[in-house]
Amino acid sequence: xxxxxxxxxxxxxxxxxxxxxxxxxGRVGExxxxxxxxxxxxxxxxxxxxxxxxxxxxxxxxxxxxxxxxDTNPIKEExxxxxxxxxxxxxxxxxxxxxxxxxxxxxxxxxxxxxxxIEAGKAxxxxxxxxxxxxxxxxxxxxxxxxxxxxxxxxxxLDLFARMRAGEFPDGARVLRARIDMAAPNINxxxxxxxxxxxxxxxxxxxxxxxYPTYDFAHGQSDAxxxxxxxxxxxxxxxxxxxxxxxxxNLPVPSRPRQYEFARLNLTHTVVSKRVLMRLVDRGLVHxxxxxxxxxxxxxxxxxxxxxxxxxxxRLVGVAKADNTVEVxxxxxxxxTVLNRTAPRRFGVLDPLRVVLTDYPEGKVEEMxxxxxxxxxxxxxxxxxxxxxxxIERADFMEEPVCKFFRLAPGRExxxxxxxxxxxxxxxxxxxxxxxxxxxxxxxATRGGDAPDGRxxxxxxxxxxxxxxxxxxxxxxxHLFADPYPGAxxxxxxxxxDPESEKVLSGALVEPSLAELPVGETVQFExxxxxxxxxxxxxxxxxxxxxxxxxxxxxxxQQRSRQAQGA
Numbered sequence: 001x002x003x004x005x006x007x008x009x010x011x012x013x014x015x016x017x018x019x020x021x022x023x024x025x026g027r028v029g030e031x032x033x034x035x036x037x038x039x040x041x042x043x044x045x046x047x048x049x050x051x052x053x054x055x056x057x058x059x060x061x062x063x064x065x066x067x068x069x070x071d072t073n074p075i076k077e078e079x080x081x082x083x084x085x086x087x088x089x090x091x092x093x094x095x096x097x098x099x100x101x102x103x104x105x106x107x108x109x110x111x112x113x114x115x116x117x118i119e120a121g122k123a124x125x126x127x128x129x130x131x132x133x134x135x136x137x138x139x140x141x142x143x144x145x146x147x148x149x150x151x152x153x154x155x156x157x158l159d160l161f162a163r164m165r166a167g168e169f170p171d172g173a174r175v176l177r178a179r180i181d182m183a184a185p186n187i188n189x190x191x192x193x194x195x196x197x198x199x200x201x202x203x204x205x206x207x208x209x210x211x212y213p214t215y216d217f218a219h220g221q222s223d224a225x226x227x228x229x230x231x232x233x234x235x236x237x238x239x240x241x242x243x244x245x246x247x248x249x250n251l252p253v254p255s256r257p258r259q260y261e262f263a264r265l266n267l268t269h270t271v272v273s274k275r276v277l278m279r280l281v282d283r284g285l286v287h288x289x290x291x292x293x294x295x296x297x298x299x300x301x302x303x304x305x306x307x308x309x310x311x312x313x314x315r316l317v318g319v320a321k322a323d324n325t326v327e328v329x330x331x332x333x334x335x336x337t338v339l340n341r342t343a344p345r346r347f348g349v350l351d352p353l354r355v356v357l358t359d360y361p362e363g364k365v366e367e368m369x370x371x372x373x374x375x376x377x378x379x380x381x382x383x384x385x386x387x388x389x390x391x392i393e394r395a396d397f398m399e400e401p402v403c404k405f406f407r408l409a410p411g412r413e414x415x416x417x418x419x420x421x422x423x424x425x426x427x428x429x430x431x432x433x434x435x436x437x438x439x440x441x442x443x444x445a446t447r448g449g450d451a452p453d454g455r456x457x458x459x460x461x462x463x464x465x466x467x468x469x470x471x472x473x474x475x476x477x478x479h480l481f482a483d484p485y486p487g488a489x490x491x492x493x494x495x496x497x498d499p500e501s502e503k504v505l506s507g508a509l510v511e512p513s514l515a516e517l518p519v520g521e522t523v524q525f526e527x528x529x530x531x532x533x534x535x536x537x538x539x540x541x542x543x544x545x546x547x548x549x550x551x552x553x554x555x556x557x558q559q560r561s562r563q564a565q566g567a
Contacts, residue, residue: 013318013319013320014262014319014321015053015057015230015232015260015262015319016057016060016319018230018260019031019057019061019230020061022229022230023061028229028230030062030063030064030229031057031058031061031062031063031064031229031230032058032063032064032065032066032226032227032228032229032230033054033055033057033058033063033064033065033066033228033229033230033231033232034054034065034066034067034068034223034226034228034231035050035051035054035055035065035066035067035068035089035096036068036069036070036219036222037069037070037085038069038070038071038073038076038077038215039069039070039071039077039078039079039081039082039085039203040073040076040077040078040081040274041081041274041277041278041289042081042084042085042088042274042277042289042290042296042297042298043084043085043088043089043296043297043298044272044274044277044294044295044296044297045265045267045270045272045295045296045297045300045310045331046234046264046265046266046272046295047088047297048092048265048297048310048313048314049264049265049314049317050232050234051089051092051094052092052094052310052311052314052315053232053262053314053319054232055094057230057232063229064096064097064099065094065096065099066096066099066100066101066226066228067085067086067089067096067099067100067101068100068101068102068103068222068226069082069085069101069102069103069104070103070215070218070219070222071102071103071104071202071203071204072103072104072212072213072214072215072218073198073212074198074200074201074202074203074212075198075200077202077203078203079203082203084289084298086100087298088297088298088301091297091301091307092297092307092310092311093307093308093311099226101222101226102204103213103218103219103222104202104204104205106218106221106222106225107205107209107212107213109221109225110213110217110218110221111165111211111213113221113251113252113253114161114176114194114195114213114217115158115161116251116252117178117179117194117250117251118154118157118158118161118176119154119158120250121154121179122178122179122180122250123157123176123177123178123179123194124147124149124150124151124152124157124176124177124179125149125152125156125157125160125161125164125174125175125176125177126147126149126150126174126175126176126177126191127149127173127174128147128148128149128175129172130172133147133175133177133193136182137182137187137190138182138187138190140187143182143183143190144182144183144187144190144191145182146182146191147177147191150179150191160174161176161195161211164176164195164197164210164211165209165210165211167199167210169197170197170199171196171197171198171199172196172197173197174197175193175194175195175196175197176193176194176195176196176211177191177192177193177194178191178192178194178243178246178247179191180192180243180246186239186242186243187239188216188239188240188242188243189242189243189246192214192216192243193214194213194214194216194217195211195212195213195214195217196211196212196214197210197211198210198211198212216240216243216244216247217247219231219244220244220245220247220248220257220259221247221248221251221253223255223257224248224251224253224254224255224256224257225253225254225255227254227255227257228255228257229257229258230257230258230260231244231257231258231259231260232259232260232261232262233259233260233261233262234261234262234263234264235261235262235263235264235321235323236264237259237261238261241259241261244259245259261321262319262320262321263319263320263321263322263323263324264323265317265326266323266324266325266326267295267325267326267327267328267331268325268326268327268328268329268484268485269328269479269480269481269482269483269484269486270295270328270479270480270481270486271295271481271486271487271493272295276487276493277289277294277295277296279494280294280480280494280497283494285494285497286480290302292475292477292534292545293477293478293479293480293501293502294480301520302532302534302535302545303477303532303545303547304339304522304530304531304532304545304547305335305547306335306338306339306342306522308338309331309334309335309336309337309338309339310331310334310335312334312337312338313330313331313334313335316330316334317330325485327554328479329552329553329554330554332548332552332554333552333554333555335547335548336530336548336550336552336555339522339524339530339547339548340375340524341375341376343373343522343523343524343530344372344373344379344523344524345370345371345372345373345374345523345524345526346510346511346513346514346523346524346525346526347370347384347417347462347463347464347510347511347525347526348462348464348472348474348508348509348510348511348514348525348526348528348531348544349391349392349393349462349463349464349469349508349509349510350393350474350505350508350525350528351393351394351395351505351507351508352391352392352393352394352464352469352507352508352509353391353392353393353394353396353397353435353436353437353438354389354390354391354436354437354438354466355389355390355391355392355422355437355438355439355440355463356388356389356390356437356438356439356440357388357389357390357422357440357441357442358425358439358440358441359441359442360387360388360442361388362388363388364387364388365385365386365387365465365467365468366385366386366387366447367383367384367385367386368383368384368385368386368418368419368448369381369382369383369418369448370382370383370384370417370418371418382513384418384465384511384512384513385465385467385468385512386419386463386465387465387466387467387468389465389466389467390416390463390464390465390466391463391464391465391466391469391509392408392438392461392462392463393461393462393527393528394435396408396414396459396461397409397424397435397438399427399435406458406459407459407461408422408424408438408459408461409424410424410425410427411423411424411425412424413443413457414457414458414459414460414461415446415449415456415457415459415460415461416449416460416461416462416463417449417460417461417462417463417526418448418449419447419448419449419463420442420443420444420446420447420449421442421443421446421449421451421455421457422440422441422442422443423440423441423442423443424438424439424440425439425440425441426438426439427439461527462525462526462527462528464509464510464511468511468512469509469510469511469512470509470510470511470512470514470515470540470542471507471508471509471541472508472509472510472514472541472542472543472544473504473505473506473508473541473542473543473544474504474505474508474531474543474544474545474546475502475503475504475505475534475543475544475545475546476502476503476504476505476546477501477502477545477546478498478500478501478502479498479501480497480498480501481493481496481497481498482496482497482498482501483496508544510525510542510544514533514542514544515539515540515542516539516540516542517533517542518533519532519533519534519535519537520532521533522547524550527550528549528550529546529547529548529549529550530546530547530548530550531544531545531546531547532544532545532547533545
């Protein structure tokens with residue numbers, strides 16, 4: 001696995017300050033972090049922030065970051081998710097090297113440590129059902145009630161726990177609970193469940209186990225086994241930290257990791273809940289986990305978002321202690337900034353209108369030298385065929401132009417990019433009055449797109465040779481949720497799914513160089529936006545997803561804000 005290209009140092013934040021102080025004062029030697037996903041769904045943009053933080057901190061301090069799957073719930077876990085998560089982390093540009101781990105690697109050790117707690121009188125087998133345990137737990141203002149099984153003798157607990165492992169009891173019949181304090185202000189310390197019975201096939205251990213540790217029991221102990229120095233979690237785990245510490249203190253673990261919490265990433269027009277995302281898939285509201293409207297890493301990749309843009313976004317958002325919601329336009333701005341620099345320019349016409357150059361020789365074909373990126377002379381040029389019959393965008397012509405419409409109109413001259421100046425002489429319509437063809441003339445002296453006399457039309461249009469254009473399907477994507485804060489008002493979150501968030505154009509055309517553009521390469525259709533080939537493409541019949549439009553609303557808002565502050 002290759003090492004990612006070094007990037008500029010991250011700006012400071014409270015997590016990095018903690019790590020720097022620990023290193024400076026000798027509390028830790030090598031910094032070791034981990035990214036611990038559950039293999040029960042696909043990673044989303046919120047996970048990208050955590051990946052960038054964990055791998056970034058380790059890299060900056062000369063340490064290492066582990067990829068560890070928290071595979072403690074066989075009912076929801078699948079190999080498909082494991083493979084997808086590994087692919088996503090690699091695509092984002094990070095390398096765990098030989099440090100790939102699974103919580104299931106430690107099942108035997110975790111079981112032995114559970115026995116250790118029983119022997120120390122700090123854990124017991126409980127016969128209460130899940131509903132009864134919840135009822136006994138109490139509230140934020142009232143203490144919980146002790147289970148009638150809380151004072152079982154150690155020997156009986158050891159016997160029952162062994163029989164749980166042996167498969168003698170059905171799911172839900174018994175659990176193993178820590179024996180802490182049912183009156184603790186923190187509900188997570190009110191005798192939390194450590195093990196439950198699950199007769200289910202595990203993706204890695206098969207049917208070897210029928211008792212499985214909870215996340216709270218497996219997480220901290222897995223950190224300790226791996227020598228994790230800084231266990232970085234999102235804020236929802238802050239209330240779990242006392243339990244994390246209690247287990248570390250009461251078990252003979254080989255190291256003493258510390259947990260630190262940071263704010264999760266929330267985006268407008270977006271949901272970053274795997275439960276909700278799975279329901280979107282199950283209900284058929286999207287075409288799958290990698291539907292380009294989804295916030296999953298696989299969907300963003302399919303839509304043409306570059307990994308560099310997502311890493312830049314994570315840096316721009318930063319690491320904070322308080323939850324907040326970030327405009328999705330900020331993510332789009334970071335993506336546009338990268339694509340503007342890196343995406344080759346190409347010609348595509350989404351709604352074609354035929355143009356015939358009546359004074360251009362029939363059968364003649366020229367090859368025009370067109371820049372691959374006008375902002376990067378080093379990107380060079382490409383050959384694009386030009387002929388008598390062309391396609392332009394229908395929106396680039398107006399029979400009766402309104403004020404400030406500078407594109408093609410009857411009697412008006414415009415520039416065709418890197419080709420000729422043309423003038424519209426005649427408009428042809430069908431029986432219904434719809435414009436079907438423009439008859440134009442060209443100025444041969446303007447070949448290449450410039451006039452010897454220095455005249456400069458107010459509009460430059462992109463175009464395609466009709467004889468050489470390649471038919472393509474183009475899919476236009478917007479925000480999946482029309483509501484900027486879906487579900488925030490307590491209503492049906494799925495009612496906010498925008499039925500107009502996907503539009504399919506079946507009559508689009510692209511230049512010949514795009515006929516077999518590899519999946520994973522994003523280009524700019526000049527004047528239209530950024531597009532990338534979809535895996536649904538077949539040779540000679542490409543399918544393109546619109547990554548983003550060219551308009552950057554977030555950048556404009558930031559500029560106005562700076563101007564206002566300066567005033």
